[in-house]
Amino acid sequence: MKNSLYTIRLLALFALAAVCFADTPGPAIEFDQVVDRAVFQENNLLKIIRGLHPVAETYIQDLAPDPDFGAAPSGDHYFLGKLDLSRGVNTDSFIHKAHTGIGSLIPFSHLFSARFFPRGFAQTLLIDGAQFDRAHYDFEFVKREFLGDVRTYVINVNPKKNSGPGRFLGRIWVEDKEFNIVRFNGTYSQAHKNTFYIHFDSWRVNCGPDLWVPFETYSEESDLLYAAGLRRLRFKAVTRVWGFTTAEDRHRSEFTNLTVDLPSVKDSSEQAADNSSVESQRAWERQGEDNVLDRLEKANLLAPPAEVEKVLDTVVNNLLVTNDLNVVPEVRTRVLLTTPLESFTVGHTIVISRGLLDTLPDEASLAAILAHELAHIALGQQIDTKFAFSDRIFFDDEAILQKFRMARSLPEEEAANTKALEMLGKSPYKDKLGQAGLFLKALANSSERLPNLIKPLFGSRMAANNNVLRMSALMEKSPELQKERTDQIAALPLGARTALDPWSDRLRMAKLRAVPLLSPREKMPFELTPVSLHLTYEPVNQARAAGDQSGEPRAQETQTAAR
Ligand SMILES: [Zn+2]
Numbered sequence: 001m002k003n004s005l006y007t008i009r010l011l012a013l014f015a016l017a018a019v020c021f022a023d024t025p026g027p028a029i030e031f032d033q034v035v036d037r038a039v040f041q042e043n044n045l046l047k048i049i050r051g052l053h054p055v056a057e058t059y060i061q062d063l064a065p066d067p068d069f070g071a072a073p074s075g076d077h078y079f080l081g082k083l084d085l086s087r088g089v090n091t092d093s094f095i096h097k098a099h100t101g102i103g104s105l106i107p108f109s110h111l112f113s114a115r116f117f118p119r120g121f122a123q124t125l126l127i128d129g130a131q132f133d134r135a136h137y138d139f140e141f142v143k144r145e146f147l148g149d150v151r152t153y154v155i156n157v158n159p160k161k162n163s164g165p166g167r168f169l170g171r172i173w174v175e176d177k178e179f180n181i182v183r184f185n186g187t188y189s190q191a192h193k194n195t196f197y198i199h200f201d202s203w204r205v206n207c208g209p210d211l212w213v214p215f216e217t218y219s220e221e222s223d224l225l226y227a228a229g230l231r232r233l234r235f236k237a238v239t240r241v242w243g244f245t246t247a248e249d250r251h252r253s254e255f256t257n258l259t260v261d262l263p264s265v266k267d268s269s270e271q272a273a274d275n276s277s278v279e280s281q282r283a284w285e286r287q288g289e290d291n292v293l294d295r296l297e298k299a300n301l302l303a304p305p306a307e308v309e310k311v312l313d314t315v316v317n318n319l320l321v322t323n324d325l326n327v328v329p330e331v332r333t334r335v336l337l338t339t340p341l342e343s344f345t346v347g348h349t350i351v352i353s354r355g356l357l358d359t360l361p362d363e364a365s366l367a368a369i370l371a372h373e374l375a376h377i378a379l380g381q382q383i384d385t386k387f388a389f390s391d392r393i394f395f396d397d398e399a400i401l402q403k404f405r406m407a408r409s410l411p412e413e414e415a416a417n418t419k420a421l422e423m424l425g426k427s428p429y430k431d432k433l434g435q436a437g438l439f440l441k442a443l444a445n446s447s448e449r450l451p452n453l454i455k456p457l458f459g460s461r462m463a464a465n466n467n468v469l470r471m472s473a474l475m476e477k478s479p480e481l482q483k484e485r486t487d488q489i490a491a492l493p494l495g496a497r498t499a500l501d502p503w504s505d506r507l508r509m510a511k512l513r514a515v516p517l518l519s520p521r522e523k524m525p526f527e528l529t530p531v532s533l534h535l536t537y538e539p540v541n542q543a544r545a546a547g548d549q550s551g552e553p554r555a556q557e558t559q560t561a562a563r
Contacts, residue, residue, distance in 0.1 A: 034153055035139045037179035038172070042132050045180070048211070049085050049125070054244045054502070055300045056083045059339050059494070060237040061450070061528050063222070068483065069521050071222070071234070078452035080338060082397060083241065085125075124202050124239065125214040127157075127168045127184055136163040142171065148534035150175050150182060150206075159189050166197070175535075180204070180212040182535055203531050206538045207244075207503035215502045216240050218531040236528045238495065242337060242502035243300025250304065250504065286329050288387040289347025292404060293334060299397040302351070303335045303507040308498060311509060315367050316350065319374055322427045327377060333370075335507055339494060340452065341443070344406035344459030345373045347382070351406075354507065355453070358497045359526055361489050364432035365439045368424060368471055375419035381412050406458045413460060417471055437478025440468045442490035445481065446526045453526060486517040491525035 057080050064074035128136065140156040152173040159167030170186010182204050188197035202217040220236040275283065296302035312333035320327065332349045336342070339355035350373040360366045408416070424430060440463075447454050447463040454463050462470045482488050499510045517523060 031139075031141050031153075034174060034176075034179060035134070035155070038155075038174045038181055039133050041178065041180045042127060045212070046126055046129065049214075049244065052085050052244050053082050054085075054241045055337070056081055056239060056241050057338060058237060058239040059453070059528065060235055063234045063236065073446075073449055073527060076450045076452045078340065078455070080457070082243075083125075124200055124217045125241065127172070127181065132168070136160055136167060145173065147173060147183060148536050150535040150537065152176065152182060157184075157186070165189055175212070177537070178210045180210070182206075182212055201531060203533050203535075205502065205533065205535065207501055208538060211503070213244055213502050214241050215500070216531045216533070218528075220530070238528050238531065240339075240500070240502075242500055242505055244503045245505075246300065247294070247297045247304065282329060285347055285382060289349055291387045292346045293349060295400070296336070296404070297505075299400050300505055301337055301400065303337055303354075303500075303505050305334065306506045306508060308335055308357070308507045308509055309333050312350070312352065312366075312370065315363060315370055316374060318429075319367065319371055319423055319427050323423045325374075325378055325423075331374065331377060335498075336458070337500065337505060337507070338457055340457055341454055341462055342456035342459040343369050343373050343462075344408075344456075345376050345381075346406065348377055350374065350377070351459075353457075354498055354500070355494060358494055359439075359491045360497075361439055361492055362432070362435050364429040365436040367427065367429040368420070368433065368436035368439075368474060371420040371424050371427070372416050372471055375416040375423060376408065376412065378423075379412075379415055379419055381408070381416070401457055404458055407456070407460045413469065417473070420471060421473055433474055434478040436471070437474035437476070438481060438488070438490040440471060440475050441478060441481040442525050444468045444475075446491075450526060483523075484520050486520055486523065489523060489525075493524040493527050493529045495529065495531075 058078070060077040061073040062075035062077075063071040066072035126132070136159060138158045138160060140158070142154040142156055145152050145154050152175050155172050155174060157168060157170060157172055159169060165188075167189045168184070168186060169189045170184060172181050173183040174180070175182050183202065185201040187199045190197065198219050198221055200217050200219040203215055204212040205215045207213045217239045218236070219239075222234055293302060297304060309332075312335075316331055316333060319325075320331065327348060329348055334349055334351050335357060336351050336353040338353055340353060341356040341359065343350065343352040343356060345351065350370060352369060352373075356369065357366070360369065424433060429436075443454070443463050444466050447468075448466050454461065456462070460469070462468065468475065479488075481490055497510055498507050500507050
């Protein structure tokens with residue numbers, strides 16, 4: 001009986017699939033139109049993003065054979081810069097940041113130079129710049145496939161024989177509403193015997209009506225011979241691109257609304273008294289704090305406040321309430337959009353990096369990180385108020401890593417550690433701190449192999465040379481780190497917990513499914529994993545189509561991609 005029931009369910013599923021596809025044209029009839037539309041949309045995207053300056057971040061992990069895990073990271077490289085798309089994608093035009101250091105730049109420029117991408121790294125944003133067309137490529141229908149909620153045509157793309165070297169060779173996924181390419185995956189045809197192009201898988205997300213924005217590219221090579229076959233390359237890498245619009249674009253639309261909101265901001269009679277000197281000092285410090293935060297957001301390095309900050313605020317509030325702390329002005333939280341693991345404070349604002357947020361295994365571990373920063377605030381360790389003068393934040397984006405140094409002195413760090421442990425001891429997290437200690441052990445374990453992941457861009461180091469420099473007392477209470485146990489998760493892989501809208505920089509918590517691990521290999525603490533986005537259409541599409549002319553590029557709620 002059970003068997004027949006199972007069969008009936010399966011059939012019902014098949015029937016459903018048949019209905020889904022019945023209203024769409026068969027590939028034999030309409031396929032040429034699909035290709036023409038996809039080519040048109042790809043060239044249209046080139047026009048949209050030309051002239052924009054998104055942030056590009058590439059993180060590379062070198063791989064070495066590992067007896068237990070097949071392959072494990074043995075080194076890493078980090079790059080952060082702004083892309084200049086004003087001259088099309090044929091220009092490899094990164095602004096190299098001096099901060100990243102020569103050591104980390106050289107492998108990057110080798111890896112993502114013309115040797116591996118014929119027209120430079122920017123090519124992974126678009127398939128072939130302005131020459132993605134029928135004159136240069138052959139197209140072959142493969143199948144229909146869902147990527148998340150988005151129904152796509154899967155098409156093989158081959159360069160024509162006489163179209164020249166360095167052409168895209170692989171597969172594209174074209175969504176079937178507006179025929180945008182939402183994913184492409186493959187490599188480039190080779191010019192010479194000694195030219196090697198890496199393989200990559202590039203994903204886009206829907207950020208508005210008929211707008212699919214390049215976001216994440218995963219590359220991996222397990223056995224790439226290069227330099228005339230003398231050297232072997234083994235790595236995985238993720239490139240993220242975001243910040244297609246700026247804070248200024250977003251504020252421009254807010255300016256229009258400001259006149260409406262203004263009466264409610266006016267001083268009420270109770271508060272209308274003159275400011276006391278203490279209040280003046282606090283307001284001055286808050287001014288400096290806001291200037292720094294605004295500047296970081298303007299450089300597309302800080303996410304505009306959205307739903308993730310509410311999660312962080314809740315944890316901070318749990319710590320404040322149980323410790324009977326009343327901090328004025330109130331403590332706020334923000335997220336730095338970059339990968340290196342760090343947290344720091346700017347005045348009374350706690351900033352945590354997306355990479356750190358992604359890899360923290362649970363709320364207690366997050367509380368431990370936030371408690372350390374809250375301790376700096378509670379101890380009254382203030383930032384330099386020189387940034388309260390607006391002119392001090394007028395400098396180019398490229399200088400931002402040099403201008404804003406948030407690192408603390410060793411005595412300040414130690415005082416904050418002590419205070420944070422005291423606060424955690426009174427908090428609702430006091431019995432769950434073993435997991436936080438375990439995270440720190442995993443961090444110590446990876447710190448030598450992944451020096452660029454633990455090298456902060458702004459704040460203080462969390463670890464160095466296999467030693468944890470922050471809250472290390474928590475490790476004493478934690479269980480032993482057991483790499484072989486699948487039920488002990490000390491740290492998550494990178495990119496696991498949050499989803500980013502690359503057009504507006506808004507970040508949200510990803511809807512994580514609990515997946516039982518089959519082997520210790522699947523734990524991948526602090527590791528890069530292949531990009532696999534749950535694609536979906538922006539719900540705002542319907543709203544905007546219905547006449548919403550707010551000028552805001554995106555709605556408040558972000559619904560782009562969940563892993
Ligand atoms: Zn600190």
